Amino acid sequence: xxxxxxxxxxPLITGDKTLGDVTRDICAPMDRTPTSLWYAAFFVSLAxxxxxxxxxxxxxxxxxxxxxxxxxxxxxxxxxxxVFWVGIGHAGTLISAVxxxxxxxxxxxxxxxxxxxxxxxxxxAGIFPLIHMGRPWLAxxxxxxxxxxxxxxxxxKSPLLWDVFAISTYLAISAVFWYVGLIPDMATIRDxxxxxxxxxxxSILSLGWDGxxxxxxxxxxxxxxxxxxxxxxxxxxxxxxxxxxATAVIPGWHTTIFPPYFVxxxxxxxxxxxxxxxxxARKTMRLEDYITAKHIERMCLLMLSMGCIVGLAxxxxxxxxxxxxxxxxxxxxxxxxLGPMSWAYWTMVTCNVIVPQILWFPKVRKSLPAVFVIVIxxxxxxxxxxFVIIVTSLHRDxxxxxxxxxxxxxxxxxxxxxxxxxxxxxxLLFCRIAPVIAIAxxxxxxxxxxxxxxxxxxxxxxxxxxxxxxxxAALTEAP
Amino acid sequence: MSARVLLATxxxxxxxxxxxTAVRESGLxxxxxxxxxxxxxxxxxxxxxxxxxxxxxFICGMAGALGMLWFEHWTASVAWPxxxxxxxxxxxxxxxxxxxxxxxxxxxxxxxxxxxxxxRLFPGKQSHPIRPRITDDRFVLVIDESDAALDVPTVQLMLxxxxxxxxxxxxxxxGRS
Numbered sequence: 001x002x003x004x005x006x007x008x009x010x011p012l013i014t015g016d017k018t019l020g021d022v023t024r025d026i027c028a029p030m031d032r033t034p035t036s037l038w039y040a041a042f043f044v045s046l047a048x049x050x051x052x053x054x055x056x057x058x059x060x061x062x063x064x065x066x067x068x069x070x071x072x073x074x075x076x077x078x079x080x081x082x083v084f085w086v087g088i089g090h091a092g093t094l095i096s097a098v099x100x101x102x103x104x105x106x107x108x109x110x111x112x113x114x115x116x117x118x119x120x121x122x123x124x125a126g127i128f129p130l131i132h133m134g135r136p137w138l139a140x141x142x143x144x145x146x147x148x149x150x151x152x153x154x155x156x157k158s159p160l161l162w163d164v165f166a167i168s169t170y171l172a173i174s175a176v177f178w179y180v181g182l183i184p185d186m187a188t189i190r191d192x193x194x195x196x197x198x199x200x201x202x203s204i205l206s207l208g209w210d211g212x213x214x215x216x217x218x219x220x221x222x223x224x225x226x227x228x229x230x231x232x233x234x235x236x237x238x239x240x241x242x243x244x245x246a247t248a249v250i251p252g253w254h255t256t257i258f259p260p261y262f263v264x265x266x267x268x269x270x271x272x273x274x275x276x277x278x279x280x281a282r283k284t285m286r287l288e289d290y291i292t293a294k295h296i297e298r299m300c301l302l303m304l305s306m307g308c309i310v311g312l313a314x315x316x317x318x319x320x321x322x323x324x325x326x327x328x329x330x331x332x333x334x335x336x337x338l339g340p341m342s343w344a345y346w347t348m349v350t351c352n353v354i355v356p357q358i359l360w361f362p363k364v365r366k367s368l369p370a371v372f373v374i375v376i377x378x379x380x381x382x383x384x385x386x387f388v389i390i391v392t393s394l395h396r397d398x399x400x401x402x403x404x405x406x407x408x409x410x411x412x413x414x415x416x417x418x419x420x421x422x423x424x425x426x427x428l429l430f431c432r433i434a435p436v437i438a439i440a441x442x443x444x445x446x447x448x449x450x451x452x453x454x455x456x457x458x459x460x461x462x463x464x465x466x467x468x469x470x471x472x473a474a475l476t477e478a479p
Numbered sequence: 480m481s482a483r484v485l486l487a488t489x490x491x492x493x494x495x496x497x498x499x500t501a502v503r504e505s506g507l508x509x510x511x512x513x514x515x516x517x518x519x520x521x522x523x524x525x526x527x528x529x530x531x532x533x534x535x536x537f538i539c540g541m542a543g544a545l546g547m548l549w550f551e552h553w554t555a556s557v558a559w560p561x562x563x564x565x566x567x568x569x570x571x572x573x574x575x576x577x578x579x580x581x582x583x584x585x586x587x588x589x590x591x592x593x594x595x596x597x598x599r600l601f602p603g604k605q606s607h608p609i610r611p612r613i614t615d616d617r618f619v620l621v622i623d624e625s626d627a628a629l630d631v632p633t634v635q636l637m638l639x640x641x642x643x644x645x646x647x648x649x650x651x652x653x654g655r656s
Binding site: 020156169188211216 | 511512513514515516517518519521522525527529530532533536540550551554555558559561563566570573574576577579580581583584586587588590591593594595597598599600601602603604605606607608609611612613614615616
């Protein structure tokens with residue numbers, strides 16, 4: 001018997017649901033026509049995506065000279081977006097894998113959408129390095145394959161190559177984790193839909209799942225293994241992303257704090273994005289009984305702790321610069337806080353360190369509009385964190401004669417808008433075609449009301465027959 | 480091979496768990512159980528052994544890590560050694576991240592495909608639910624009837640203690656459906 005049966009814990013879902021209610025409620029958004037709110041959100045996202053596609057097409061056709069980069073600031077908007085999106089993905093893995101290993105049952109209401117978010121965020125992230133190559137059709141050159149140039153192999157000592165392996169592994173494992181979680185739910189949809197396209201598709205995707213306890217037993221083992229693999233993977237991915245910077249000799253990048261600092265920041269930004277999506281999904285999909293105020297409050301507490309870790313990292317960076325005795329290092333940090341881009345630095349500190357502190361108050365955590373404003377600000381702040389790290393470290397380097405300023409071009413901004421368009425278009429479509437909440441998991445974790453013993457008409461005659469047999473048996477048994 | 484089985488349907492996991500334990504203690508053989516979600520403790524109640532898929536995961540992971548370490552060493556030190564900033568060709572620490580990623584990738588895919596193979600899950604497989612609502616809100620216990628000692632009315636009577644919703648006898652062909 002699961003510990004969620006304890007009467008000391010409040011139920012995970014509200015509304016006194018039976019197992020059948022859970023199936024019905026979660027599958028309902030797939031059956032009814034979308035709300036007007038969904039259509040509005042979808043068309044805005046689609047418009048943003050189209051802008052992005054046009055911008056990407058233009059910059060690939062013309063060349064990346066269309067960006068605002070110069071020879072001092074060689075990495076700016078594009079890599080900021082890349083790190084931002086990879087970071088967003090990390091909270092999805094945190095919720096689906098790390099909280100699973102810690103037996104945090106409340107995760108079941110949000111893990112499916114968090115995993116989907118991971119997948120879409122990593123897709124968005126992957127686009128940016130591809131564009132940055134200038135000739136994305138040669139992307140396969142990054143793979144170690146036998147070629148006619150020698151074979152000349154890729155340089156396995158470069159963190160940029162580690163990144164190729166880390167991001168592609170992360171995308172693949174996230175996709176598998178998500179799909180494995182979907183299989184039992186696909187079977188549920190298959191069994192409740194009428195013959196037609198949906199039944200055919202879910203039949204293929206559910207791989208003939210029949211709910212056998214032997215299969216469930218193996219399935220649970222594999223799910224646990226995948227969670228155990230995804231947990232170190234998520235730490236390795238952002239550690240490697242941080243090494244893209246930390247192994248360079250640029251002051252402001254060349255620090256040992258980067259791996260934990262990046263991982264904490266990634267989870268922080270991802271939690272903010274998950275909460276944003278949860279707040280939107282529960283409203284537009286009418287899932288208030290499943291994604292409760294309690295879930296939002298727990299996300300807030302996680303965000304608060306991550307915000308404090310990130311704040312500590314900002315302070316540590318300044319301390320290390322002061323303590324290093326390295327003039328270049330000290331200058332970079334003074335320039336960050338007081339130089340021409342200090343507005344970006346202070347935006348980051350306000351959004352990431354100061355604003356989340358009001359989450360200490362239970363009243364704020366319980367107010368959904370307040371939480372929504374805070375998570376949006378954290379999303380903005382975490383984008384600026386990457387911008388600050390990348391651009392302020394580069395724009396004034398060792399030689400004052402090579403100092404330069406950086407202003408993003410319209411094309412770069414359009415590409416960022418496009419990535420948001422891709423992300424939200426994918427997410428909104430996902431809400432329509434797949435169960436947003438893991439049906440099988442929430443049934444197993446939630447304290448549900450005993451299903452009433454009423455049956456469908458087709459079952460009834462057999463039951464009566466069976467019960468008659470039972471009575472007969474009881475009579476013959478009696479002395 | 481066909482076998483006669485007794486299907487007992489329950490509406491709650493607690494009833495299924497208690498019934499499974501009772502049926503097993505009374506010496507009957509349980510063929511399988513069908514549930515809409517992973518019922519915790521059902522594997523112990525049915526006496527299922529821990530899955531050996533963990534070994535598949537371990538072996539695939541090791542193969543990924545060792546294979547990639549060898550490949551990195553071979554490309555950087557044997558096939559075409561390139562002097563990058565005077566660093567040693569065969570530096571192990573710089574090989575670790577990619578070897579780790581390869582280990583995770585192979586271990587993950589290996590265990591999932593092993594699960595599909597062992598449980599015979601594949602696209603295009605036709606599913607014949609043993610009872611309706613098995614993926615919704617019903618729990619079915621499948622008891623082997625080929626045992627001569629089994630007396631159907633007695634078992635049915637025993638199952639009523641566990642709020643059985645219905646019982647049905649079936650002839651199943653070829654072991655698992």
